[in-house]
Amino acid sequence: MTYTIGHYVGGARLAGGDRSAGIFQPATGAEQGRVQLASTEFVDSAVQVASEAQRSWSQLGSAKRARVMFKLREIIEARTDELSAIITSEHGKVLSDAAGEVARGLENVEFCAGLVHHMKGEAAEQVASGIDVLQRRQALGVVACITPFNFPAMVPLWMVTTAIAAGNAVILKPSERDPSAAIWIAEAFTEAGLPPGVLNVVNGDKEAVDALLEHPEVRAISFVGSTPIARYIYETAATRGKRVQALGGAKNHMVVMPDADLDAAADAAVSAAYGSAGERCMAVSVVVAVGDIADALVEKLAQRARTLRVGDGRDATSDMGPLITQAAKDRVLEFVDGAEGEGATIVVDGRTQDLPEAGFFVGVSLLDNVRPGMRVYDEEIFGPVLAVVRVETFDEAVRLINSSKFANGTAIFTRDGRSARQFEVAIEVGMVGINVPIPVPIGAFSFGGWKDSLFGDTHMYGPESFNFYTRRKVVTSRWLEASESQLDLGFPTNG
Ligand code: NAD
DSSP states (O other): OOEEEOEEETTEEEOOOSEEEEEEETTTTEEEEEEEEOOHHHHHHHHHHHHHHHHHHHHSOHHHHHHHHHHHHHHHHHTHHHHHHHHHHHHOOOHHHHHHHHHHHHHHHHHHTTHHHHTOOEEEEEEETTEEEEEEEEEOSEEEEEOOSSOTTHHHHHHHHHHHHTTOEEEEEOOTTSOHHHHHHHHHHHHTTOOTTSEEEOOOSHHHHHHHHHOTTEEEEEEESOHHHHHHHHHHHHHTTOEEEEEOOOOEEEEEOTTSOHHHHHHHHHHHHHGGGGOOTTOEEEEEEEGGGHHHHHHHHHHHHHTOOBOOTTSTTOSBOOOSOHHHHHHHHHHHHHHHHTTOEEEEOTTSSOOOSSSSOOOOEEEESOOTTSHHHHSOOOSSEEEEEEESSHHHHHHHHHTOSEESEEEEEOSOHHHHHHHHHHOOOSEEEESOSSOOOOTTSOBOOEETTEESSOOBSHHHHHHHTEEEEEEEEEOOOGGGOOOOOSOOOOO
């Protein structure tokens, strides 16, 4: 039975768009549904609905808005299995991993339940004679959230929850490859008491994205996806005077120092490299082996990589599922094909493993002796390929990482506090793990990389997100007696 996914506008599912795209089941390779692709006119009508709804939503008491978040939390927690099954069916990741992404998305719902606190302004009494100053936070209006395929629930929950908590209305444009989780989330919001039109899901491709970028009533754009599209979104939205945060791709390095516990480091690297088939923006894709431990470390990585079971994400014995599309699979195989010619050593070969016949499955690859200048090092592969770069010293490791154009996450494994601290201070990367391979900050902090991994200046979710989704207004007030008034053409000073 195939299905059709339309849109969710004004609190109801809606059909719309002459064009559609296939939704595949990565585990079988079969087209399981179609998603309708919105036209520019459809986007415009959704923005009108959102704009109308936003006016009353932003005027609702903030304690009432917070209650929606509490209720949403209950709904998602109680029905995590349902949402996880949807994610696995369209994305392919194993069920436990899908549940993990839901849990990380829930953290932000929990943070947003404290919105009365996060929306508080500031005040200063008597800054000059009889003058008080206060700063309010106000919502922007309608904002657009454009999300990638690899976290079809978590990234939408990062963005839309905060935007809504801050009093905005949202147009969510999820990835057309796995759009069902976004519709599920929108329906859960409605069930939690969110008024119709505050959260709208518009499915589509470039046409819908461009319509959002051009629309004068869309005040801000939050984007997560690949670097070339992130750059395009940032430049286009900024030119049109919109607030924009655009998170891009990654190439995350994990440094292993000679003093590290090599078994713990190998466990961490293999888990972080091949989890979700490497389709995580925080996946470890490069291990930097420092000094004379490289041979021993590569051996430990290879032993572990060879034990991984690649299979259907719905099968509890699978460690790793398929990739998202046939094109993604072909791309990964092309990188592995090219690696040997470039001088890398293929230690574990993902092309020769036993895999299910149908579906977009790829085995895990471990490549040694990788260097900058090789395609497997320079480009984001976004698949189950782990590269090992050998360096002599800590300083060389730091220079290598700081030379990368990507700067999302990084980690160091060491038993030495001094190297750990030096790394923490010197490394030019947005999120750093000390003996933690995937340092995604908890919900009370914000998430974001540097350089080509993030265009804009605000990180996502947490406190920075409340800044992104609000405007600050500063009010200076004085209450004079009529007799105190006088004519004064001088520039006001704080005397
Ligand atoms: P993508 O860039 O192909 O797509 C992201 C979104 O942009 C989708 O909604 C898509 O419909 C839209 N889009 C695609 N092409 C477009 C175009 N030409 N014009 C306008 N819109 C377009 O990314 P993806 O393949 O869905 O996701 C994987 C990428 O996302 C990886 O590069 C990964 O590193 C990155 N990612 C980054 C983070 C982060 O936090 N930095 C998090 C998750 C994913």
